Amino acid sequence: MDKVRTKGNLTWNNEFWxxxxxxxxxxxxxxxxxxxxxxxxxxxxxxxxxxPEKVSECEED
Known part of the structure; x- marks a missing residue:
């Protein structure tokens, strides 16, 4: 029974690819x-x- 399922599954898989x-x-x-x-x-x-923090021109002096 497992061989039938595996064979059917492999056939479908091969057809897909x-x-x-x-x-x-x-x-x-x-x-x-x-x-x-x-x-x-x-x-x-x-x-x-x-x-980034903004630095105003007034604070640089």
Missing amino acids: ENPWDQGGLAVISLFIIMVLFLVMFAIVFGLLSP
């Missing part, structure tokens, strides 16, 4: 998820940094 549209869709979804995670990390890092 042979279809270029499935590979392209997987690549697009992966890039989208990576971009969202990158933007979230970017927002967290620059949100935690404090802005």
